[in-house]
Amino acid sequence: MDPPSYAEAACTALGDAMAQDGRIVVLGEDVGRGGIFGQYRGLQARFGSDRVIDTPISEATIMGAGVGMALAGLKPVVEMRVVDFALCAMDEIANQAAKNRFMFGGQGRVPLVARLPMGIWSASAAQHSQSLEAWFAHLPGVVVVAPATAQDNHDLLLAALDCGDPVIYLEHKELWSQRDAAPPGPPLRLGQARVCRPGSDLTLVSWSRQLHWAAEAAQTLAERGVQAELIDLATIWPWDRDTVLNSAARTGRLLVTHEAVQAAGFGAEIVATAAEHTGCKVKRAGAPRIPVGYAPTLEEVSRVRPAAIVAAALELLR
């Protein structure tokens, strides 16, 4: 039997968690039909429309209601369809979910998992293609997760449901149908990175869909005699500094590549921290600061392909 896809793995995790914990509810647009990517398939039939709640197209209230549910004792999973739509709910994310526990002096908590499918996918153009993990990483109070494999999407979704904090959970739209060719390794905890491939010449950090291109780049580099240590960050905040900094200190070179716009991207935070703590040489490979275009020729400009990662690595090694 095929291993589960990235969407199926998350669906299994959520179904198992809902079966065990009656406080978990799902709300969002089209979740009763399984979600637009099939990531909720079968859950409404199994748990009923009171727990898998089809909502109006009201992003602010989908997220705000999630906050209210959490304050009243539930553990909501809030579906936003695509991360771009979560921008209609930014007050509810940034001012309410992220801050309520602190500003009320710990009287309430917001154990909420907001699923925000991200990334370039299928000519979706400027408003359905963004990678905004850095926006959320900048917000005190939230956890930010971006799994790259089906197994991690299973394990990290369970961890997110279990952590008691508001979690910004970013699944990449290009990955929904992907199945792991081989198990990526032991289950990850939140805040734990994975060394996917050991190496001694440079450290290569990535996450989400971009990790797979980074892996291709690492393979190409190896064929040229360069051993890159590839790290899947998986959790953007709190990110696994020990794993990244230890590797960077050993290799002396750190390249971070992400699909998001490079300027003020999360790669900047990682390389700045590594430079401060290890003095290593650093480089970033992110997208140009342009909206993602519709035509293939335009969309391509926003992609950071393996060849570009290889070129950046070779530059860093010069």
Add this chain to the structure above:
Amino acid sequence: MHAPSLRDRLAALLRTMLRIRAFEDAAELASQGGVAAFGQTAGSGAAVRGPLHLSTGQEAVAAGVCHGLRREDLLTSTHRGHGHTLAKGADTRRMMAELYGRAAGSNGGKGGSMHIADFSVGMLGANGVVAAGLPIAVGAAQALKLQRKDAIVACFFGDGAINRGPFLEALNWAAAYALPVLFVCEDNRWSAMTATGPLTAGAGAAARAQALGIEALTADGNDVEAVNDAATEAIAAVRAGRGPRLLHSVTYRIKGHVSVDPATYRDAGEVAHAREDDPIERAARRFVELGGSAAELAAMRAGADEEIATAVRFAEAAAWPEAAAAYTDVQSTGAGRWF
């Protein structure tokens, strides 16, 4: 209802209104020179610093609605939320200590006036963002329904909030799922420093609710008995599972938008009229009509003043939060990783 019970009810309502007024007056006094506004920097000498939005003059709405609620009912509020919090049963000492920013405050000094909350009495927090409480209220109500609890949610917002999108979204949501929410539009006629009327299309909050199929009631927001009558009726319907209701009560914000706002942009006659229609004085006159004595009234006023004086002394004597508390209750995952 016969006269003595009407009088007893009014006495209870009046006591709450007097306590709110005394609280607001004391907070206002403690904020003098301490609140930054209108390009002026705050002085450091005042006890209450930061934006202080007073509900002076609006007490009848808070008292009239909250007296119809039970302790286990939930409440969401606005940036002008002291009255709602107090009327829901919060301890005035801890409330005042919160305005003072002290560790003994209801929020440990982390929120202040705009975020005042007391979960022990179901008060899920005031909110610094206009209309932000509405989506939270409907979510809390959905949780109560799912948990098969008998409790309801009362959701206070102002006239300015009905022009924000979450008002429409949340009302639609509450109606679509038939949720146990009482929406209360506490209409003080001012959106910060601009009159709401000329900037609001149509007939206002009640009409907008009715357009969504939500039954709406109106009650004079300066008549605490009328508010309580309407709220009692609406709460009974909501608690019986008949879906949300909206109560629209027009009152008046006697003070400025924040405590240091002299509100000179308002017509002097409008303010003078509002002072003549002070809901507390109206209730006091009515109390006497119902057979209450001047001595009872004086005792109520003295009791409220004494309680709030005690609250101020408590706040003054309370310690500041330790700086280390800035790092607590932020998040559990990754706690300790602040950079």
